[in-house]
Amino acid sequence: MTFFHFFNCAALTFGPHAVYYKATPLSEYDTFSTCIKAAIVYIVTTLIKFVCFATFLQVSEHDGFDLSQEILKGLIGFLDVAGLYYALTQVSHRSISQNHKFQAVGLGWAFADAVLHRLAPLWVGAKGLEFTWEYLLQGLESNANLVFTVSLAALGSLMWLRKNKPAALVPFIYVSAGILAAMPSITSYLRKGLAWEFPRVVSFELSASLLMAFVTWRLFSACQRPAQ
Amino acid sequence: MRGAKRQQQVMGRALVALVTVVMSVVVVEAAAVLDVYRMIQYDLGGVPMGSRRAALSHHATSGFAVPGADLSRAVVILPALKVNISSLNEFVQNKGLLGGLLLLLPQRSNGSGGDGDDSDENVAKALAELEQWLVHNTFQYPVYFAYESDNVQNILQEITANDAAGRPATATTGGYKLVVSVSDAKKLPSPTLTNIQGWLPGLRPAGDTSMLPTIAIVASYDTFGAAPALAAGSDSNGSGVAMLLELARLFSRLYANPNTRGPFNLLFGLTSGGPYNYNGTYNWLRNFDQRLKESMVYALCLNSLGSSSDRMWMHVSKPPENAFIRKIFSEIENVAQDLDLTVEPRHKKINISNSRVAWEHEQFSRQRITAVTLSQLEEAPELLQRSGGIADRRKTVNETVVMRNIKVVAESLARHIYGQEGKQVEVFAKGSNLALSPAYVRSWLDLLGRTPRVAPFLGKNAPIITALHKELAQHTKDASLQHETLDSAYVFYDLTKAQLNVYQVASVTFDFIVALAVGSYLILLFIVLFISTKGVDDFIGVFRKPPSRKYKST
Numbered sequence: 039m040t041f042f043h044f045f046n047c048a049a050l051t052f053g054p055h056a057v058y059y060k061a062t063p064l065s066e067y068d069t070f071s072t073c074i075k076a077a078i079v080y081i082v083t084t085l086i087k088f089v090c091f092a093t094f095l096q097v098s099e100h101d102g103f104d105l106s107q108e109i110l111k112g113l114i115g116f117l118d119v120a121g122l123y124y125a126l127t128q129v130s131h132r133s134i135s136q137n138h139k140f141q142a143v144g145l146g147w148a149f150a151d152a153v154l155h156r157l158a159p160l161w162v163g164a165k166g167l168e169f170t171w172e173y174l175l176q177g178l179e180s181n182a183n184l185v186f187t188v189s190l191a192a193l194g195s196l197m198w199l200r201k202n203k204p205a206a207l208v209p210f211i212y213v214s215a216g217i218l219a220a221m222p223s224i225t226s227y228l229r230k231g232l233a234w235e236f237p238r239v240v241s242f243e244l245s246a247s248l249l250m251a252f253v254t255w256r257l258f259s260a261c262q263r264p265a266q
Numbered sequence: 267m268r269g270a271k272r273q274q275q276v277m278g279r280a281l282v283a284l285v286t287v288v289m290s291v292v293v294v295e296a297a298a299v300l301d302v303y304r305m306i307q308y309d310l311g312g313v314p315m316g317s318r319r320a321a322l323s324h325h326a327t328s329g330f331a332v333p334g335a336d337l338s339r340a341v342v343i344l345p346a347l348k349v350n351i352s353s354l355n356e357f358v359q360n361k362g363l364l365g366g367l368l369l370l371l372p373q374r375s376n377g378s379g380g381d382g383d384d385s386d387e388n389v390a391k392a393l394a395e396l397e398q399w400l401v402h403n404t405f406q407y408p409v410y411f412a413y414e415s416d417n418v419q420n421i422l423q424e425i426t427a428n429d430a431a432g433r434p435a436t437a438t439t440g441g442y443k444l445v446v447s448v449s450d451a452k453k454l455p456s457p458t459l460t461n462i463q464g465w466l467p468g469l470r471p472a473g474d475t476s477m478l479p480t481i482a483i484v485a486s487y488d489t490f491g492a493a494p495a496l497a498a499g500s501d502s503n504g505s506g507v508a509m510l511l512e513l514a515r516l517f518s519r520l521y522a523n524p525n526t527r528g529p530f531n532l533l534f535g536l537t538s539g540g541p542y543n544y545n546g547t548y549n550w551l552r553n554f555d556q557r558l559k560e561s562m563v564y565a566l567c568l569n570s571l572g573s574s575s576d577r578m579w580m581h582v583s584k585p586p587e588n589a590f591i592r593k594i595f596s597e598i599e600n601v602a603q604d605l606d607l608t609v610e611p612r613h614k615k616i617n618i619s620n621s622r623v624a625w626e627h628e629q630f631s632r633q634r635i636t637a638v639t640l641s642q643l644e645e646a647p648e649l650l651q652r653s654g655g656i657a658d659r660r661k662t663v664n665e666t667v668v669m670r671n672i673k674v675v676a677e678s679l680a681r682h683i684y685g686q687e688g689k690q691v692e693v694f695a696k697g698s699n700l701a702l703s704p705a706y707v708r709s710w711l712d713l714l715g716r717t718p719r720v721a722p723f724l725g726k727n728a729p730i731i732t733a734l735h736k737e738l739a740q741h742t743k744d745a746s747l748q749h750e751t752l753d754s755a756y757v758f759y760d761l762t763k764a765q766l767n768v769y770q771v772a773s774v775t776f777d778f779i780v781a782l783a784v785g786s787y788l789i790l791l792f793i794v795l796f797i798s799t800k801g802v803d804d805f806i807g808v809f810r811k812p813p814s815r816k817y818k819s820t
Binding site for chain 2: 040042043045046049050053054057058060061062063082085086088089166167168169174177
């Protein structure tokens with residue numbers, strides 16, 4: 039990779055977050071501080087998660103899919119959900135509508151995730167001359183992750199912030215939220231257990247993110263109606 | 267309270283780790299990393315020879331006739347055995363510019379030749395020819411050698427396929443890029459030649475105070491080749507060195523007991539500077555004191571006695587009709603006949619005005635000391651020829667032949683020392699405690715076969731010099747080193763080994779295309795999000811000019 043390629047991959051990885059912020063009404067209502075607070079909550083949650091990993095998980099020699107370890111990892115992954123809950127409910131935001139709140143929280147969360155997980159490998163790999171597709175695929179992955187996170191934040195706001203929900207939809211909401219929360223475990227199972235290659239995993243993530251976004255949008259708009 | 271502090275500590279450490287990772291030196295990933303050996307760079311009498319550059323950073327190509335490739339910015343990768351020397355010579359003579367040259371040597375197998383000796387011989391011949399041509403030419407670009415491996419083969423195949431399909435690797439089309447990041451080579455300051463000698467004194471009869479006659483046994487141990495890091499010279503002159511050490515071992519056993527100590531002193535000399543007109547031998551002889559010179563009866567020089575052959579030549583500068591030369595020759599011939607070895611004398615007159623010294627014995631002859639060279643080479647080698655380069659590998663040395671040659675030299679020497687000419691006497695019989703030791707010879711041949719010994723790069727304290735010194739010290743009374751500076755007509759430059767990184771790079775066009783794609787994706791995303799959240803009218807409104815303020819005041 040050369041610096042040109044670095045800029046390309048960085049634009050693909052972080053660009054959508056900036057575009058999302060600028061294009062939607064988020065920028066008009068000055069929700070920037072919400073995004074920052076969500077990012078901080080994400081960092082703290084990740085640190086707690088890693089401490090739990092270090093404490094409870096064993097280092098496995100082989101690269102295969104160890105069911106018990108992965109279940110444990112999934113359970114610890116639910117800390118993410120707890121973090122989102124904290125960000126959505128406990129942190130005080132300036133008065134912004136619920137719509138924008140979950141979007142801002144999701145955006146800040148996804149941006150922090152992209153920076154922490156993808157910036158360092160991108161920077162370290164940027165100076166080498168060797169070309170790999172990996173960094174472009176990572177960029178696509180961060181796009182999918184943005185959609186996942188915003189959907190999860192939307193469902194989270196439905197679950198915790200909205201009091202009147204049509205009873206029939208409640209299980210759907212929880213199931214979708216569960217699927218979204220378990221996404222990391224699913225992808226690691228695909229990569230290690232079924233030995234899918236990276237491009238295939240990324241395309242699965244992209245399609246799954248679009249699907250879950252659609253489902254979330256339908257659920258969200260279905261819950262809107264009684265309030266109107 | 268404690269929980270918050272621990273959290274802070276963990277966060278702090280994580281942050282430090284993150285920063286260190288980001289700032290740390292880059293992990294360089296490459297498709298392959300090879301050990302490469304640089305071609306020698308030297309000046310002969312002020313004329314620059316060899317490869318004059320070391321740093322390399324160009325795209326790889328598979329041949330000289332690839333259409334569309336810019337050779338001055340490309341590294342040509344050639345398997346050494348497929349090189350067409352005449353066409354390459356033409357290219358060089360026409361001052362063709364090249365980014366670099368990478369020659370691939372056949373994989374070195376560990377087994378000693380049993381699989382296809384014919385092909386081994388042809389390989390050795392082809393390599394020797396290539397080496398000779400390389401060493402006598404100047405290249406203004408880096409030339410490197412590397413051993414073939416599966417990795418390299420695959421890469422070369424890909425490059426050849428791409429070139430054949432009309433897609434040579436350049437900056438705009440991407441492909442493989444070869445990078446050797448080193449700084450330019452520097453001159454080696456005053457290279458040293460180190461001569462190692464060992465002295466075995468003979469038995470003086472009681473009351474005799476005069477100096478005993480001395481016989482010298484000499485072999486040069488250094489080499490010269492197209493790649494100094496690969497010039498291990500197994501036959502030239504690893505075989506000579508191994509023979510000398512075995513002779514030293516045998517005669518030290520004989521001389522250990524005063525009853526069997528001969529009436530001759532034995533002087534063993536391992537000289538350096540062989541390829542450079544035996545420069546080291548010249549200095550060594552110059553430093554002899556007069557008494558030693560006068561006591562020298564004759565010197566036996568050993569050179570290249572390891573190849574499979576039933577013939578040996580005794581090269582002399584005195585006419586073979588000379589009585590003493592005839593005596594030495596007949597002693598050797600008598601022993602050789604029993605071992606199915608044909609020995610022939612070969613006369614080459616010395617031309618004092620010509621500085622070229624083709625055989626080691628000529629240096630002795632110029633000092634008026636009788637000397638002969640025993641060798642399985644029939645013709646006198648030219649300058650820097652047959653000096654133990656890449657083509658001279660351990661496989662080409664036949665241990666049985668070396669043992670036989672040692673026996674011939676040892677027995678004839680013993681007959682001369684103990685006055686047993688013409689008698690059928692076997693001093694070093696098998697099974698006796700004076701028997702020859704094949705294991706000893708083999709271990710030295712193996713060591714020499716994997717130690718490159720180009721003198722300017724050895725320095726004073728090279729391990730091989732120390733090892734030879736220690737070995738001679740074990741067998742002789744007085745072992746010493748002598749350091750001399752190499753003749754200033756030869757100047758050498760350092761940097762003999764490097765690491766080659768092979769990168770697979772994408773073309774600039776590819777980067778542009780990706781930039782375009784990412785840019786249009788982001789723009790599309792922006793438009794979609796804008797329209798879906800704020801509506802189409804707002805979007806069109808961005809492009810319309812704002813209504814002018816003039817009319818507001820009315």
